[in-house]
Amino acid sequence: MSWSQLPVRSQLRTYAKRFLMAGAATSAGIVAAYRNDLTQLQFDTFSAFGPFLRLLDAESSHNVAIWTAKYGIVPRDRRPDSQSLGVSVWGRDFPNPIGMMTI
Numbered sequence: 001m002s003w004s005q006l007p008v009r010s011q012l013r014t015y016a017k018r019f020l021m022a023g024a025a026t027s028a029g030i031v032a033a034y035r036n037d038l039t040q041l042q043f044d045t046f047s048a049f050g051p052f053l054r055l056l057d058a059e060s061s062h063n064v065a066i067w068t069a070k071y072g073i074v075p076r077d078r079r080p081d082s083q084s085l086g087v088s089v090w091g092r093d094f095p096n097p098i099g100m101m102t103i
Contacts, residue, residue, distance in 0.1 A: 042075035 034041035053061045068074050085096040 039075070039077065039079060043077070046073075046075055 030041070034044075053064060056064065065074075081095045087094045087097050
């Protein structure tokens with residue numbers, strides 16, 4: 001039986017299997033590439049959704065971002081700040097310049 005004579009369901013199953021195998025192989029390759037820096041993998045994965053958020057209007061995109069932060073979906077960078085980022089202002093020491101905005 002040739003490929004064109006196979007039932008449609010059989011062809012769809014074949015395509016689904018190929019798609020899943022390709023996805024699994026791609027995922028395994030990505031994890032292997034980032035095996036020493038999984039935090040960076042989390043940030044890169046999350047930033048891949050940026051183009052999809054740009055398809056929404058600004059208010060909806062903002063609501064999605066707030067919702068993901070509320071439920072802890074947004075990755076947190078727990079790596080220590082570099083000492084070269086330290087800032088001292090009016091006698092107060094900040095580990096990075098972003099900390100100055102929290103006063």
